[in-house]
Amino acid sequence: MKKLLLFSLLWLTVLMNAQNIPSDSSEYAHFDCGIIQTKQKLDNRFFASTPSIKLRVNNEEFIYTTFQLGKRKNTMYLYLKILADNVCIKKDKNVDVYFKSGEVITLKNEYPLNCEAFFARQLKKKELQKLRENEITMIKIYTYKKNYEMYVSEAQNHDIINYIDCLSGYKVKKSDEVKIKKKKD
Numbered sequence: 001m002k003k004l005l006l007f008s009l010l011w012l013t014v015l016m017n018a019q020n021i022p023s024d025s026s027e028y029a030h031f032d033c034g035i036i037q038t039k040q041k042l043d044n045r046f047f048a049s050t051p052s053i054k055l056r057v058n059n060e061e062f063i064y065t066t067f068q069l070g071k072r073k074n075t076m077y078l079y080l081k082i083l084a085d086n087v088c089i090k091k092d093k094n095v096d097v098y099f100k101s102g103e104v105i106t107l108k109n110e111y112p113l114n115c116e117a118f119f120a121r122q123l124k125k126k127e128l129q130k131l132r133e134n135e136i137t138m139i140k141i142y143t144y145k146k147n148y149e150m151y152v153s154e155a156q157n158h159d160i161i162n163y164i165d166c167l168s169g170y171k172v173k174k175s176d177e178v179k180i181k182k183k184k185d
Contacts, residue, residue, distance in 0.1 A: 036049055037049075053163075059148065069167050071167050076123045079119070092109060101134055117143070128168075136156075
């Protein structure tokens with residue numbers, strides 16, 4: 001009887017600890033590159049992208065922003081999308097990236113005026129190096145009506161650095177090299 005009680009207590013402890021596993025991507029780093037490339041084209045060029053990282057908007061309730069890196073040929077891009085309705089971003093509106101050192105870099109949107117809350121920017125080598133070598137503390141996106149602030153956790157910084165490294169070494173394939181897995185009947 002004592003063994004059964006002890007076993008039950010141990011099993012209950014395991015179940016309770018399983019419930020405490022963090023489900024928010026800001027609490028743990030991912031080390032799988034997870035680069036995705038399909039047969040789709042972007043501006044008539046093949047591209048690859050990393051999984052997106054969800055950043056919580058701190059100055060607005062229940063809104064997130066996705067942070068994603070992509071690559072066409074040998075050029076890397078940063079894509080940000082505020083997951084909210086009717087958020088308009090000007091073509092040259094800024095995104096500020098704040099670092100732990102106190103330094104700030106400003107990125108201008110290269111994507112046309114849009115109300116889908118989409119920001120795209122081709123990253124220069126110096127900007128990529130800055131993102132890789134410095135810890136990001138906050139990203140601020142300026143829109144027509146409001147500025148959105150997202151704090152970046154240590155785990156999310158590790159993911160960003162990992163994705164930059166993975167995508168830097170990735171060679172974008174031509175369409176006939178990309179194979180889509182067929183379902184087995």
